Amino acid sequence: MKKQVCSSVFLLLCVLFLFLSAEAQTCRSSGKIRGKNPPPGQCNPENDSDCCKDGKWYTTFKCSPPVSSHTKATLTLNSFEAGGDGGAPSECDNQYHSDDDPVVALSTGWFNHKKRCLKYIHIEGNGKSVRAKVVDECDSTMGCDSDHDYQPPCPNNIVDASKAVWKALGVPESDWGEMDIYWSDTD
16 A cells, blocks of 8 residues: 555656646746837838737747747748838848848747857748748847837747748748748757
8 A cells, every 4th residue: 555655646746747847948928018109100011010009018028938849930921121021130140131031030039149140940831841040039028119110029939031931931922921830940
């Protein structure tokens, strides 16, 4: 009987340890910011980008889900060109990039304090794959100001991609905007 109780307690402790380990990897919101309407003509709605709304609360994140060899994410559309909805030059190299180049911005946690700057990631979606260069951060910690083109903070699971990435994945232009994908770091 004692062995059975000890075995049950050990099993319960193992399950509890696994639950707490998984819980420690959860990315929770770091706060909220209050939106304000942009000055006239200051938010670029290209590529269906949202503009902040006065009084609306937007969730912020300092983290992203853990990265694996098959990290689930949401692919969004962004222009990295001058005058595009990406706003300022890219964070990694202070340059604008052609929409014909496969480049991406990653949510703050995945951008990881510029540690993925100018490195390549592998993206899988729509039954195809593409290699894209990380050139920018999709800021999950701030937004609704001129530095962020008066757009809300990014969710914590975004791979914000140029038109070239969408084309390489074979997605019809009428379906560009948001799509579930998987990504991983490349060597």
